Amino acid sequence: MNxxxxxxxxxxxxxxxxxxxxxxxxxxxxxxxxxxxGPMIDATxxxxxxxxxxxxxxxxxxxxxxxxxxxxxxxxxxxxQDASDALARITGKGLYMSRDxxxxxxxxxxxxxxDLKAAIEGCGSRxxxxxxxxxxxxxAPQPRLGMAPVSEVLERVEGGLWSSFVTERISLHCAAHFDxxxxxxxxxxxxxxxxxSWRKAAAIDRGPAMMxxxxxxxxxxxxxxxxxxxIALAIERLGIxxxxxxxxxxxxxxxxxxxxAWARYLRWQAELSGERDDSxxxxxxxxxxxxxxxxxxxxxxxxxxxxxxxxAASMRPPSDKRQASAExxxxxxxxxxIGFQRSVIDGLTxxxxxxxxxxxxxxxxxxxxxxxxxxxxVFRRALETVAPEVQTIGFAGFFGIFIEHVxxxxxxxxxxxxxxxxxxxxxxxxxxxxxxxxxxxxxxRRIGLSKAWKGFKLSAASCFSFVESxxxxxxxxxxxxxxxxxxxxxxxxxQGLDAEVMERIGxxxxxxxxEQCCTRHGESGIPEGDRLDHAERxxxxxxxxxxxxxxxLLAGHGSSSVNNPxxxxxxxxxxxGQTGEASARVVAALLNDPSVRRGLTERGIAIPExxxxxxxxxxxxxxxxxxxxxxxxPAALAQDLAQLRQWLEQAGGLTRMERAALLxxxxxxxxxxxxxxxxxxxxxxxxRPEWALANNAAFIAAPRPRTAAMDLGGRAxxxxxxxxxxxxxxxxxxxxxxxxxxANWINMQYYGSVVxxxxxxSGNKVLHNxxxxxxxxxxxxSGDLRVGLPLQSLHDGRRWVHEPLRLSxxxxxxxxxxxxxxxxxxxxxxxxxxxxxxxxxxxxxxxVHRRRPGGGWERSDPVLRVNP
Numbered sequence: 001m002n003x004x005x006x007x008x009x010x011x012x013x014x015x016x017x018x019x020x021x022x023x024x025x026x027x028x029x030x031x032x033x034x035x036x037x038g039p040m041i042d043a044t045x046x047x048x049x050x051x052x053x054x055x056x057x058x059x060x061x062x063x064x065x066x067x068x069x070x071x072x073x074x075x076x077x078x079x080x081q082d083a084s085d086a087l088a089r090i091t092g093k094g095l096y097m098s099r100d101x102x103x104x105x106x107x108x109x110x111x112x113x114x115d116l117k118a119a120i121e122g123c124g125s126r127x128x129x130x131x132x133x134x135x136x137x138x139x140a141p142q143p144r145l146g147m148a149p150v151s152e153v154l155e156r157v158e159g160g161l162w163s164s165f166v167t168e169r170i171s172l173h174c175a176a177h178f179d180x181x182x183x184x185x186x187x188x189x190x191x192x193x194x195x196x197s198w199r200k201a202a203a204i205d206r207g208p209a210m211m212x213x214x215x216x217x218x219x220x221x222x223x224x225x226x227x228x229x230x231i232a233l234a235i236e237r238l239g240i241x242x243x244x245x246x247x248x249x250x251x252x253x254x255x256x257x258x259x260x261a262w263a264r265y266l267r268w269q270a271e272l273s274g275e276r277d278d279s280x281x282x283x284x285x286x287x288x289x290x291x292x293x294x295x296x297x298x299x300x301x302x303x304x305x306x307x308x309x310x311x312a313a314s315m316r317p318p319s320d321k322r323q324a325s326a327e328x329x330x331x332x333x334x335x336x337x338i339g340f341q342r343s344v345i346d347g348l349t350x351x352x353x354x355x356x357x358x359x360x361x362x363x364x365x366x367x368x369x370x371x372x373x374x375x376x377x378v379f380r381r382a383l384e385t386v387a388p389e390v391q392t393i394g395f396a397g398f399f400g401i402f403i404e405h406v407x408x409x410x411x412x413x414x415x416x417x418x419x420x421x422x423x424x425x426x427x428x429x430x431x432x433x434x435x436x437x438x439x440x441x442x443x444x445r446r447i448g449l450s451k452a453w454k455g456f457k458l459s460a461a462s463c464f465s466f467v468e469s470x471x472x473x474x475x476x477x478x479x480x481x482x483x484x485x486x487x488x489x490x491x492x493x494x495q496g497l498d499a500e501v502m503e504r505i506g507x508x509x510x511x512x513x514x515e516q517c518c519t520r521h522g523e524s525g526i527p528e529g530d531r532l533d534h535a536e537r538x539x540x541x542x543x544x545x546x547x548x549x550x551x552x553l554l555a556g557h558g559s560s561s562v563n564n565p566x567x568x569x570x571x572x573x574x575x576x577g578q579t580g581e582a583s584a585r586v587v588a589a590l591l592n593d594p595s596v597r598r599g600l601t602e603r604g605i606a607i608p609e610x611x612x613x614x615x616x617x618x619x620x621x622x623x624x625x626x627x628x629x630x631x632x633x634p635a636a637l638a639q640d641l642a643q644l645r646q647w648l649e650q651a652g653g654l655t656r657m658e659r660a661a662l663l664x665x666x667x668x669x670x671x672x673x674x675x676x677x678x679x680x681x682x683x684x685x686x687x688r689p690e691w692a693l694a695n696n697a698a699f700i701a702a703p704r705p706r707t708a709a710m711d712l713g714g715r716a717x718x719x720x721x722x723x724x725x726x727x728x729x730x731x732x733x734x735x736x737x738x739x740x741x742x743a744n745w746i747n748m749q750y751y752g753s754v755v756x757x758x759x760x761x762s763g764n765k766v767l768h769n770x771x772x773x774x775x776x777x778x779x780x781x782s783g784d785l786r787v788g789l790p791l792q793s794l795h796d797g798r799r800w801v802h803e804p805l806r807l808s809x810x811x812x813x814x815x816x817x818x819x820x821x822x823x824x825x826x827x828x829x830x831x832x833x834x835x836x837x838x839x840x841x842x843x844x845x846x847x848v849h850r851r852r853p854g855g856g857w858e859r860s861d862p863v864l865r866v867n868p
Contacts, residue, residue, distance in 0.1 A: 258785025556580015
């Protein structure tokens with residue numbers, strides 16, 4: 001049929017078989033209330049609107065590999081300003097900071113009058129600086145309430161905590177339905193789709209009756225069995241105007257944005273595999289059923305009037321006063337971005353004042369390739385300071401190899417590629433000079449015993465008696481854990497392994513038998529026929545085709561913290577929230593392979609015989625850098641290796657001292673700072689082990705000499721790129737479609753978490769409780785699933801440490817090449833033309849040019865211009 005016939009799709013209850021469906025929904029409603037029946041919508045058209053609303057939601061990755069996500073990814077087809085207006089109409093809050101924040105930036109000098117002038121001109125505003133400053137000092141208009149769900153409107157009419165109640169009931173059901181192993185007794189209907197399982201659970205839920213919804217359970221049993229039919233019924237019964245349907249569906253998902261993001265992740269993962277997951281549609285149906293049942297069972301003339309008033313208000317265009325306020329916000333954000341960009345441009349164009357350093361010697365003492373992560377910028381600068389003969393390189397932390405990694409004894413593989421890609425190879429760990437099967441069996445046995453012991457301690461039958469009988473035995477450990485002298489829990493990377501065995505464990509390029517790697521996986525390793533192509537591609541992508549040093553370090557990064565649900569968010573985003581160890585070690589082994597070396601020589605990349613590739617891991621919490629497989633380094637390079645260790649130790653100390661100021665431990669001796677950061681990494685009560693990527697603001701793809709003289713303050717993603725070596729600009733295309741996109745996701749996650757932490761952040765981490773085993777966190781013991789970053793990762797208690805700026809991307813490449821890539825890739829074009837990031841080009845004249853929306857470039861210095 002062409003129309004969703006709500007009456008025909010309702011399941012008649014046995015006890016009400018003779019009752020007309022329309023009468024069922026009007027029970028208990030004041031007869032004086034006018035019916036609220038909207039127009040019937042064609043099924044195909046409604047399906048399109050449902051899918052469009054679902055696509056507006058950005059995914060949320062689970063805690064086991066929590067990665068940064070642009071929370072506005074679903075709005076990328078809109079301009080930044082249009083997206084802000086759309087969110088303001090839905091939630092009452094746009095994409096800008098408060099007027100007080102911008103006023104403080106002007107007062108502190110962070111935004112100068114020159115910045116304001118440039119922003120006014122770039123925004124095409126008729127305001128002058130004096131008028132802007134005067135307006136900025138006045139109070140901004142109160143935000144509109146937005147398109148509220150029925151539960152929120154009901155609160156305004158009769159009071160109560162209806163919104164919290166509905167969110168709690170939905171959240172409890174989702175936590176049980178999606179549980180990843182936390183529940184001792186799983187929900188009995190988990191095998192059913194989300195909407196179907198909710199109908200089963202809601203039909204026996206007595207909670208709504210305690211809130212006065214006496215007919216709730218019987219009404220649930222009469223709901224449509226198909227979620228899309230249920231959505232159609234709700235739209236009809238709630239009288240949603242045709243023009244407001246998609247916005248209402250989007251607003252409904254935003255009202256439970258955390259669980260909507262999780263359901264969007266499930267869809268995202270299914271799409272990567274060529275499949276489909278409709279949990280998000282089911283969740284939307286559940287949310288709308290709550291709206292409809294509340295409207296029907298708690299309906300009153302006051303509720304109906306307020307509901308219709310809200311719908312009408314949500315359809316009205318912004319008033320002149322609000323548009324003027326939005327213009328102020330747009331100018332202030334642009335002014336902040338101009339101030340930052342001006343300082344970067346001054347450094348990048350230093351060639352005109354002779355400040356750019358000369359290119360390094362033909363053969364440096366060491367080459368060190370780091371992840372482009374902003375924390376690596378500080379360590380790279382420190383290493384170049386203590387060892388000028390070292391050449392550093394920036395490259396995505398998965399080092400261009402698309403793998404999933406199976407730790408020794410693990411039952412599951414972990415992806416080590418950006419989440420927008422699928423891994424191509426499965427890499428397993430093995431033990432050197434020892435039977436891996438014996439070691440992994442021992443590890444599994446130890447971990448199993450540890451879990452059984454923990455389960456016994458926490459069980460209902462033994463928890464109290466255990467404390468009384470064995471509590472004093474834990475006194476010393478409680479003491480050492482409390483002072484950060486020991487880890488409260490085992491390190492998951494080394495749990496179940498002896499220290500001496502840990503030094504002999506590593507990934508292998510070779511195929512490993514399934515029973516020796518993982519019982520749930522088949523083929524593993526990288527076939528010999530594939531290795532040469534990958535090695536060539538990786539080296540050319542890093543612009544490393546000549547001048548190889550005796551030692552070439554590939555340094556991934558990870559972090560150290562305990563009692564931190566978002567720990568993987570401190571690890572490598574390019575490695576899908578894992579550390580970069582496995583990727584670095586695999587690529588190092590690949591480039592040390594003699595047959596690969598011979599093949600590279602035939603393809604014009606001659607690696608000297610005395611060159612050795614070495615893998616390392618930069619701990620961004622402690623700023624130590626661990627080297628792997630050093631026993632394989634040729635004896636002739638022993639002195640070079642010893643020198644490298646010394647340089648890395650000195651660079652770590654210098655990096656820690658630079659970061660000490662933000663950690664509140666500046667002014668102490670270097671040994672005291674080192675001890676403090678080590679203690680922070682083990683302290684279970686530490687809410688801020690490190691600042692991670694806070695204050696990121698720029699992405700720069702250029703040769704290192706372009707930025708070597710600049711102190712970027714840990715605010716820039718630095719990617720090595722020499723366009724003259726990029727035949728066909730394939731590397732540039734990869735940079736703009738992968739690392740630049742990932743950097744935008746990181747930047748927007750921090751931006752959204754600051755601008756609207758309630759909806760796009762995760763609140764106070766002191767109150768976090770893990771839900772569903774590893775799905776995410778709640779703030780407190782109920783409420784919606786939280787997304788984004790906690791306040792402690794953004795604010796130091798006095799001020800915002802992260803400045804909410806859109807990413808400024810500087811690329812040194814020809815204009816035509818950049819334009820061609822933008823034209824070929826819709827996602828890149830949307831981000832650039834819709835101003836979700838700023839794209840600037842370092843030209844052949846060493847000037848900086850800005851990409852205009854829709855195409856074309858303009859000179860951005862010496863008078864910096866901006867398009868908001």
